[in-house]
Amino acid sequence: MLSALLIAVESSTRLLDPTRGFLASIVSPLYVVAESPYLLSDTVSDLVSTHAELLQRNQALQRQLLKLSQVTQQYVALRAENDHMRSLLGSQGRLPYEVLIAELVGIVPDPNTFQIIIDKGTDAGISIGQAVLDAQGLFGQVVEVGRFTSRVLLITDSDHAVPVRVNRNGVRSVAGGTGDMGSLELENVSISADIVEGDLIETSGLGGRFPPGYPVGVVTSVVVEATSAFAQVLVRPAALLDRSRHVLVIFAPAEAEIEEQQP
Amino acid sequence: MNPANGGWVILLSLIAAMMLGVLHLPDNWPGWLGWMRPNWLLLVVFFWVIELPHRSGLIAVWCLGVLVDVLYADPLGLNGFILAGTTYIAWRFFERLRMYSVLQQCGIVFLLVLSAELLRVYVLGLSSERPWGWSVMVTALTSMLMWPFVFLLLLRIRTGVRVE
Numbered sequence: 001m002l003s004a005l006l007i008a009v010e011s012s013t014r015l016l017d018p019t020r021g022f023l024a025s026i027v028s029p030l031y032v033v034a035e036s037p038y039l040l041s042d043t044v045s046d047l048v049s050t051h052a053e054l055l056q057r058n059q060a061l062q063r064q065l066l067k068l069s070q071v072t073q074q075y076v077a078l079r080a081e082n083d084h085m086r087s088l089l090g091s092q093g094r095l096p097y098e099v100l101i102a103e104l105v106g107i108v109p110d111p112n113t114f115q116i117i118i119d120k121g122t123d124a125g126i127s128i129g130q131a132v133l134d135a136q137g138l139f140g141q142v143v144e145v146g147r148f149t150s151r152v153l154l155i156t157d158s159d160h161a162v163p164v165r166v167n168r169n170g171v172r173s174v175a176g177g178t179g180d181m182g183s184l185e186l187e188n189v190s191i192s193a194d195i196v197e198g199d200l201i202e203t204s205g206l207g208g209r210f211p212p213g214y215p216v217g218v219v220t221s222v223v224v225e226a227t228s229a230f231a232q233v234l235v236r237p238a239a240l241l242d243r244s245r246h247v248l249v250i251f252a253p254a255e256a257e258i259e260e261q262q263p
Numbered sequence: 264m265n266p267a268n269g270g271w272v273i274l275l276s277l278i279a280a281m282m283l284g285v286l287h288l289p290d291n292w293p294g295w296l297g298w299m300r301p302n303w304l305l306l307v308v309f310f311w312v313i314e315l316p317h318r319s320g321l322i323a324v325w326c327l328g329v330l331v332d333v334l335y336a337d338p339l340g341l342n343g344f345i346l347a348g349t350t351y352i353a354w355r356f357f358e359r360l361r362m363y364s365v366l367q368q369c370g371i372v373f374l375l376v377l378s379a380e381l382l383r384v385y386v387l388g389l390s391s392e393r394p395w396g397w398s399v400m401v402t403a404l405t406s407m408l409m410w411p412f413v414f415l416l417l418l419r420i421r422t423g424v425r426v427e
């Protein structure tokens with residue numbers, strides 16, 4: 001009886017979120033313990049890597065840093081230009097998003113769903129609905145927060161959808177998860193839409209939950225069937241969903257400012 | 264489930280079962296192994312109830328189930344119901360179940376896990392559109408195959424530590 005009541009309440013309202021969060025703080029250590037063999041093996045492999053290997057890695061990172069800082073220099077100039085243009089148009093400049101680096105401490109083992117546990121919770125200021133990125137692109141969103149950990153739903157989960165646009169021409173769509181780690185599907189794309197293989201898909205920021213302009217993935221196939229009014233567009237996620245150990249949690253600027261940004 | 268009389272053994276075995284439930288496989292192992300995960304916790308709870316029916320409370324088991332819901336990211340109350348149901352059945356028939364051979368117990372475990380999985384699929388279906396299929400059978404089968412091992416291991420621990 002009580003179970004049925006709880007299930008009913010939870011599936012229809014958000015009343016139980018704090019309770020869940022509280023219980024999550026109690027059981028989350030189990031995730032950390034279950035994950036510890038992997039953390040340990042990482043540490044050990046760091047310890048036993050040779051001097052030459054470390055040097056090599058260091059050099060590779062240096063090169064990468066140099067490349068990235070060159071891109072950043074350009075970015076600063078572009079940003080200034082963009083802000084200037086925006087001020088000419090009379091709209092406000094974009095605010096930078098704050099990010100928080102979090103580490104993966106667990107993976108929800110149910111193969112039906114793609115969720116991970118990260119090591120930051122309400123203590124770090126995280127709340128439900130925040131977007132999560134990794135170094136390559138959009139990762140998912142926070143669906144449950146405990147004190148020290150939170151649960152993140154990945155973009156490829158079959159219950160997940162994110163508003164997107166094509167980087168090349170701004171065609172809007174919604175990218176839904178397929179339940180397969182390697183692909184997303186653009187929903188309700190008309191057969192005449194200008195989307196081709198290789199297009200970069202990025203978040204559009206519509207709906208206000210995900211910040212605009214972050215890469216979601218690359219179109220891998222566009223299938224148009226004569227019998228259907230919609231094209232089937234598959235997208236390979238940019239983020240390394242099954243490999244990244246570190247993710248970034250995005251803190252959006254205040255609500256009013258988000259609305260200003262959207263045309 | 265009080266700590267006296269080796270209650271900590273029960274507690275430890277439950278925690279171990281929960282941990283086995285969330286332990287994920289190394290990335291380079293084939294993905295289909297993920298579908299074979301037995302319902303460890305149900306096995307352990309089932310064992311303790313038929314062995315020590317006087318020490319298991321429905322409410323305690325239900326609370327454990329709610330914790331497990333949060334752990335497995337299931338809807339709140341689902342595992343509480345499953346575990347409490349298992350406990351009730353095991354507690355109602357513990358005399359008969361104890362007399363059964365391990366093979367017959369395997370059959371019971373299969374049915375219990377199968378109904379638990381079907382219920383789980385149904386409840387998840389209420390709030391989302393997850394596809395489902397033969398995986399419910401697979402979990403029930405692997406749980407059934409693991410039961411003799413879990414049973415013998417826990418029995419040895421129980422007699423070794425003298426949990427009364």
